[in-house]
Amino acid sequence: MVKAKLLRNTERGRTCNIESWGAEKEPKSPLNLQTPAYLTYTRFGHIPHLTWDVAQKELSHLEQKPIYQVSMAAIFECLLAIDEAGGIIKFASMPENCLTHLTIHDPLGRIASGFNKTKGIAVWSARAGRKDVCSEAYPVSIAAVKSDTITALSDYDLPFDAQKKRQGKSLTRTKAWNEALFSEESKTGGRPAFAPICGGSNKDTRFAFAKAFVQVPWASGFSIELWHFSLGPKVDKKQVYEKDVIAELLGETMLLLPQDKVRLVEGAFNPTQILHLIKLGVDLFDSSFASLMADEGKAFKIADDFESTWEFSVLDFNDAKFNDDTSKLYDHCSCYPCQTFTKAYLRHLVNCKEMLAMVLLTIHNMTEFDRMFARIRESLQLAQ
Numbered sequence: 088m089v090k091a092k093l094l095r096n097t098e099r100g101r102t103c104n105i106e107s108w109g110a111e112k113e114p115k116s117p118l119n120l121q122t123p124a125y126l127t128y129t130r131f132g133h134i135p136h137l138t139w140d141v142a143q144k145e146l147s148h149l150e151q152k153p154i155y156q157v158s159m160a161a162i163f164e165c166l167l168a169i170d171e172a173g174g175i176i177k178f179a180s181m182p183e184n185c186l187t188h189l190t191i192h193d194p195l196g197r198i199a200s201g202f203n204k205t206k207g208i209a210v211w212s213a214r215a216g217r218k219d220v221c222s223e224a225y226p227v228s229i230a231a232v233k234s235d236t237i238t239a240l241s242d243y244d245l246p247f248d249a250q251k252k253r254q255g256k257s258l259t260r261t262k263a264w265n266e267a268l269f270s271e272e273s274k275t276g277g278r279p280a281f282a283p284i285c286g287g288s289n290k291d292t293r294f295a296f297a298k299a300f301v302q303v304p305w306a307s308g309f310s311i312e313l314w315h316f317s318l319g320p321k322v323d324k325k326q327v328y329e330k331d332v333i334a335e336l337l338g339e340t341m342l343l344l345p346q347d348k349v350r351l352v353e354g355a356f357n358p359t360q361i362l363h364l365i366k367l368g369v370d371l372f373d374s375s376f377a378s379l380m381a382d383e384g385k386a387f388k389i390a391d392d393f394e395s396t397w398e399f400s401v402l403d404f405n406d407a408k409f410n411d412d413t414s415k416l417y418d419h420c421s422c423y424p425c426q427t428f429t430k431a432y433l434r435h436l437v438n439c440k441e442m443l444a445m446v447l448l449t450i451h452n453m454t455e456f457d458r459m460f461a462r463i464r465e466s467l468q469l470a471q
């Protein structure tokens with residue numbers, strides 16, 4: 088199970104201690120992970136642009152113990168090979184005994200509207216195209232990947248203009264799929280699951296989801312679905328993240344969720360949005376924002392007074408203004424690229440579309456993302 092203990096609940100957010108992560112019959116080393124925290128985003132079982140050799144060497148200084156997020160959308164075409172290898176860890180040569188979480192969508196992949204059916208949900212893979220995932224197909228993937236935890240199934244497709252009838256159907260379908268999925272322990276291997284809190288832009292539907300799943304015995308935590316508000320580049324019918332709208336949308340729903348179960352939001356959210364979601368009671372995120380920035384040739388840094396201003400800045404190396412800038416990437420940062428390379432060199436790599444650009448930017452952005460969470464945890468210790 089995902090065993091969590093609430094340590095503090097303040098005006099600015101919660102701190103929990105996650106004591107264990109995974110099926111009880113397959114115990115791994117004790118976790119003791121303090122929240123707010125993040126799942127490390129992977130694509131095909133790798134942090135994008137990094138080999139595991141490079142990741143282990145250049146990200147060994149990160150403070151948080153990693154839990155790797157693996158998405159169904161990224162591994163469809165390899166499922167047979169993953170099964171034959173004995174799981175995603177062996178297939179992708181991930182660190183031995185590392186913790187993994189299987190989710191449905193790739194936070195930076197395509198999430199299209201209008202394709203979910205009564206039988207199952209549409210998941211988009213960059214290589215294999217659209218696949219329909221139902222409560223019969225998902226257990227096959229779960230058994231092949233052998234992750235420690237999973238995100239449950241959900242009819243996520245509820246943009247702002249969804250009709251009331253469509254919203255009701257979303258809950259009915261989600262309940263039916265998960266009743267089938269969790270009807271026998273063998274279908275999930277007893278893996279702890281995050282129950283879906285969907286409902287698009289309708290707070291009543293979100294509340295109805297929370298009421299429906301708050302007491303199901305298989306929910307080890309809750310996955311609060313906010314895909315339409317995330318920065319992932321290919322989400323249909325995207326909506327602007329407005330703090331007041333999100334606060335109104337989640338307010339009553341969050342009050343209904345039990346205090347000792349963690350709340351996960353997957354998707355690319357910027358540092359300001361992450362702080363806002365933490366204030367609303369979210370505990371866990373994923374690091375897709377750091378990878379998104381690297382994919383776009385950008386590096387980010389949180390403000391020195393981030394905890395009070397919620398601000399961050401971005402260096403965009405697609406901009407020719409860095410052509411002659413011989414200063415180091417960031418003075419405050421101890422990562423290899425910041426200690427070694429100039430902004431002009433990064434501008435040159437991005438401009439020439441050299442793969443090394445994304446390697447170096449990923450190392451920095453992951454370092455900064457991890458530092459941001461460490462700072463947030465520290466500030467919550469002092470908060471009232």
Ligand SMILES: [Zn+2]
Pocket residue numbers: 416417420421422423424425426450451452454455
């Ligand atoms: Zn750095």
